[in-house]
Amino acid sequence: SPYPSTQDPQYPLALQQQGKELLADHDNPVFALVGREWLADAVQMDAAGITFGLRHGLERALDLAVWLDIYRPRVRTS
Numbered sequence: 001s002p003y004p005s006t007q008d009p010q011y012p013l014a015l016q017q018q019g020k021e022l023l024a025d026h027d028n029p030v031f032a033l034v035g036r037e038w039l040a041d042a043v044q045m046d047a048a049g050i051t052f053g054l055r056h057g058l059e060r061a062l063d064l065a066v067w068l069d070i071y072r073p074r075v076r077t078s
Helices: 011-024 036-044 052-071
Strands: none
Touching: 011 036, 011 052, 036 052
């Protein structure tokens, strides 16, 4: 649910930190669906410059990684 949306200025920093931790897991299945380069770029940005769209993308990538870890579906991209 997008509401209420957190307005804490530390939130984007927390998303970026979690993204860095995800990038450290080189074999994570999320990278079959989420571009590693995109995530690497997103976590290196100035947190103050993170747009709503980028923030949403970070949230979805992290949510997807957790979902894949919990349910362990077989992912086929072709």
